[in-house]
Amino acid sequence: MSSMNAQEIIRSLEAEQMKPVLPVLHIGDTVKVNVRIREGGKERTQSYEGTIISMQRSGINRTVTVRRVFQGIGVERVFLVHSPRVESMTVTRLGRVRRAKLYYLRDRIGKATRVKQKIVRKST
Amino acid sequence: MSLGILGRKLGMTQVFDAEGRAIPVTVVEAGPCPVTQIKTEATDGYTALQIGFIETREKVLSKPEIGHCKKAGLEKPVRHLHEFRMDDVANYTLGQAVTVDIFSDGQVIDVAGTSIGKGFAGGQKRHHFARGPMAHGSKNHRAPGSIGAGTTPGRVFPGKKMPGHLGNVRVTIKKLTVIRVIPERNLILIKGGIPGVEGSLVEITPNKKVGR
Numbered sequence: 573m574s575s576m577n578a579q580e581i582i583r584s585l586e587a588e589q590m591k592p593v594l595p596v597l598h599i600g601d602t603v604k605v606n607v608r609i610r611e612g613g614k615e616r617t618q619s620y621e622g623t624i625i626s627m628q629r630s631g632i633n634r635t636v637t638v639r640r641v642f643q644g645i646g647v648e649r650v651f652l653v654h655s656p657r658v659e660s661m662t663v664t665r666l667g668r669v670r671r672a673k674l675y676y677l678r679d680r681i682g683k684a685t686r687v688k689q690k691i692v693r694k695s696t
Numbered sequence: 697m698s699l700g701i702l703g704r705k706l707g708m709t710q711v712f713d714a715e716g717r718a719i720p721v722t723v724v725e726a727g728p729c730p731v732t733q734i735k736t737e738a739t740d741g742y743t744a745l746q747i748g749f750i751e752t753r754e755k756v757l758s759k760p761e762i763g764h765c766k767k768a769g770l771e772k773p774v775r776h777l778h779e780f781r782m783d784d785v786a787n788y789t790l791g792q793a794v795t796v797d798i799f800s801d802g803q804v805i806d807v808a809g810t811s812i813g814k815g816f817a818g819g820q821k822r823h824h825f826a827r828g829p830m831a832h833g834s835k836n837h838r839a840p841g842s843i844g845a846g847t848t849p850g851r852v853f854p855g856k857k858m859p860g861h862l863g864n865v866r867v868t869i870k871k872l873t874v875i876r877v878i879p880e881r882n883l884i885l886i887k888g889g890i891p892g893v894e895g896s897l898v899e900i901t902p903n904k905k906v907g908r
Contacts, residue, residue, distance in 0.1 A: 578706040578894060581883070582723055586709055608716065632710060657716040 586632040590654050597636060597653075599624055599674060600667025600687045605638060605651055606659040617659055620649060623667065623687055625674035639677060641685060646678060666690035699780050700901030701726045701794055702749035703884065705809065707894045711875060711885065721875050721885040724807075726900060728793035728882060732768040732777055734785050744781045747794050748774030749897070776897055796877050796884050803874045804903040809892035813864030823857040867891040871903055 597603065604621045622640030625648070629635060632654050639648045651658050667687035677685050703726030710718045733746035751772040754762050765773035769791045799805065819825035819840045828836030840859065844852050873887040890898055 578704075578723075578725075581725070581881075582707050582709050585711070585723060585883075585885075589711055610715075652718055654712075655716055655718060656712055 583631070590632050594653060595661050595663055597624060597627065597661070597663065598666065599627060599672055600669035600690075601663050602665035602667065602687075603636075603638060604662045604664050605649075606661075607651070608657045608659055621664065622647070622649075623674065623677070625677055627672075639674075666692065698902050699745060699782060699794065699798060700899055701796065701798060702729050702747065702776060702778055703727065703898050703900055704750070705890060705892050705894055705896050705898050708889065713875075719875060719887055720889075721887055722890045724884050724886060724890070724898060724900065725882055726884050727795045729795075730768065730770055730774065731788050731790055731792045731794065732765065732770070732774065733779075734788060734790065735779070736785060742781065743783065743785050744779045745785050745788055746777055746779045748777050750775040778899060780901070795879060796882055797879045799874050799877050799884060799900070799902075801874055801876055805872050805874055805886070806868055806870045806901050806903050807872055807886060807890045807898055808866060808868040808901075809890060809896055809898035811863045811865055811867040811891045812893050814862040816860065817862035818859045819857065822859060822862045825857075 595603075601624050602621065603624055604619055606617050606619050608615055609618050620638065620640070622638040624636050625639045626637040627634070628637075634653045635650050636653055637648055637650050639646060641647070651661075653661065666689065668690040669687055674687070677687075703724040706723040706725055708720060708722050710720050713719055727749070729747040729749045731745060732748045735742060735744040735746065737743055748765070748768075748770070752775040754773055756775065757765075757773050762773055764777075814821065818838055820827055820838055825840065827838050828834055828841075830837060843856055843858065869888075869890060872890070874884060875887050876885040878884070884900065886900075892898060
């Protein structure tokens with residue numbers, strides 16, 4: 573029997589699978605996600621940009637829901653951030669929001685769907 | 697008719713495969729299990745291998761159990777014993793450790809354990825009965841309904857599905873896939889769920905083909 577308890581063993585197994593560096597993501601941020609997709613035996617990278625409206629779970633199970641409005645139709649994709657299929661995620665714009673889930677954006681159209689930009693001043 | 701191993705269910709997580717898909721896995725700490733008794737045709741009338749699992753203190757065992765472990769030449773007595781019927785036991789010696797390397801990645805296995813106890817459960821939960829309407833003045837929500845005809849036969853047939861104790865019974869799940877074996881840490885990752893609460897004892901055996 574090992575000296576580690578069950579949770580420690582599982583966490584160490586997950587640590588092997590997790591990406592060492594992840595961008596710091598916040599609700600309301602606009603992110604660009606590069607996803608590896610397979611099309612007819614060939615693999616290529618597709619990029620997808622939108623607003624993070626929800627983050628769920630933690631550790632290896634962490635997912636983010638990214639919403640964008642494409643040709644007048646709202647599209648939401650859920651990404652498993654540690655998945656090898658998610659090649660990279662870059663924050664293109666910081667958002668200033670006051671709640672943890674931005675589901676209210678689903679009911680809005682046009683200009684009302686914009687999230688206020690967060691201005692970060694460099695300290696000192 | 698093949699050797700299995702005893703393990704402790706640790707919990708579930710997910711791992712990524714070569715394609716990048718997330719696969720749900722159950723982590724089981726299995727073995728090392730020392731051989732505690734070798735049964736042969738000559739001595740017992742059948743061939744089998746008995747293995748033990750989880751080293752423990754003598755205090756928690758009875759005197760016969762301690763004696764049995766001593767006879768096998770174990771340094772520390774074991775808490776659980778389990779026997780596997782075998783075709784041939786010539787390659788095994790007393791005290792030899794059975795480890796997870798008897799399994800390989802991608803192998804199809806059966807896992808047996810004691811399912812989670814649900815206590816006294818009603819018909820909906822225990823036998824998947826349909827429930828009655830919840831509204832429109834109905835008072836029949838989760839009741840079992842009719843349990844049989846009237847004067848003829850004048851009794852309830854044996855085996856009628858009714859509310860009662862659910863779970864906490866031995867369950868075997870067949871044809872599970874081994875995703876990864878980690879011999880240096882005595883771990884085995886099995887695709888999907890397995891019976892029992894976390895920390896419970898499970899038996900892992902190579903898949904037994906039934907029929908054909």
